[in-house]
Amino acid sequence: MRPIFAFVNRAGECKPYRVGKGMQGKPYTCPRAANTEKDKKDMEEQLLNELQKIRELTLLGIKKALTMTDASLLTGLSKSHLYKLVCAKKIPYYKSQGGKLTYFDRRELEAWMLSGRIKTSVELEQEAADFLVADR
Numbered sequence: 001m002r003p004i005f006a007f008v009n010r011a012g013e014c015k016p017y018r019v020g021k022g023m024q025g026k027p028y029t030c031p032r033a034a035n036t037e038k039d040k041k042d043m044e045e046q047l048l049n050e051l052q053k054i055r056e057l058t059l060l061g062i063k064k065a066l067t068m069t070d071a072s073l074l075t076g077l078s079k080s081h082l083y084k085l086v087c088a089k090k091i092p093y094y095k096s097q098g099g100k101l102t103y104f105d106r107r108e109l110e111a112w113m114l115s116g117r118i119k120t121s122v123e124l125e126q127e128a129a130d131f132l133v134a135d136r
Contacts, residue, residue, distance in 0.1 A: 066104045
């Protein structure tokens with residue numbers, strides 16, 4: 001008699017099946033049942049991580065003065081790149097009383113992010129037409 005194994009169908013149910021000669025000697029196991037506690041812990045951990053991210057992003061929306069980490073989340077730039085921009089004075093920033101911590105004003109940072117607007121081709125054509133008309 002061939003041994004019985006288990007598989008998980010699309011509904012997540014464990015169903016037994018028999019295997020061919022090459023698989024004999026292995027016991028009947030249900031993959032879902034064997035990992036239930038581990039799956040629960042993994043899922044719990046994932047949910048806690050997601051809740052932590054949501055909390056951080058919610059607090060980020062409320063803050064006016066942002067730390068380097070907050071600014072990195074807001075802009076999508078790495079901390080090291082932000083430090084380079086601060087060092088080169090290419091980004092508006094504030095220093096703490098002792099000069100150790102770097103802070104950013106949320107509005108100034110957003111204005112800085114939106115400062116490099118590129119004109120559309122329609123705007124460029126209109127500007128060229130206005131220039132030609134004004135020149136005459």
